[in-house]
Each structure stands twice: as structure tokens, then as C-alpha cells.
Amino acid sequence: MDLHVFGQIIREKRNALGLKQEDLSLQSGVAIKTIHSIELGKGNPAIKTIIRIFDALSLDLLIVAAKTAKK
Known part of the structure; x- marks a missing residue:
């Protein structure tokens, strides 16, 4: 998966x-610094961190993974 995408x-x-x-950050319980890094495509976030962000944004992990695989 392309972390930048x-x-x-x-x-x-x-x-x-x-x-x-x-x-x-407040909605997901994930530090702002971590969110910033993820949005820049940096770091290696834990799956639990990703799930917390996705839950806060109402994103489906499988759909996003499929989109990033295609790009």
C-alpha cells in the first residue's frame, strides 16, 4: 500500500x-502529530491507529486499501 496515497x-x-x-485527533484519540505524519505518508502507523482514524472519518478500510492498490 502506498502510504502517500x-x-x-x-x-x-x-x-x-x-x-x-x-x-x-479529538474524535479518534490519535495524537495530532501522528495524524500529520500519516497524512504526509510518513511513518508506519499501527493498524489500531488506522482503525481509530477510519472510524472517526467513517471510512471503510477495505475500500481504501483497494483504492491505494490501484494507484
Whole structure:
């Protein structure tokens, strides 16, 4: 999975919902620094971190994984 594409999808969904990184941090329980790194395609986030972000954004992990695999 391309982490840059993955991060871009998260950023686009967050922006579409009108959320700041701080808002997403509060809703997901994930540190702002971690969200920032993920959106930049950096780091290696744990699956539980990804799931918490996806739950907060109402994203489906399988759909996003399929999208990133195609790009």
C-alpha cells in the first residue's frame, strides 16, 4: 500500500468533513502529530491507529486499501 496515497485519502476525507487535524485527533484519540505524519505518508502507523482514524472519518478500510492498490 502506498502510504502517500493512503494519507492523501485521509486528508481529503477529513477536509470534506470540514475537520481540522485537531478535531480528528479529538474524535479518534490519535495524537495530532501522528495524524500529520500519516497524512504526509510518513511513518508506519499501527493498524489500531488506522482503525481509530477510519472510524472517526467513517471510512471503510477495505475500500481504501483497494483504492491505494490501484494507484
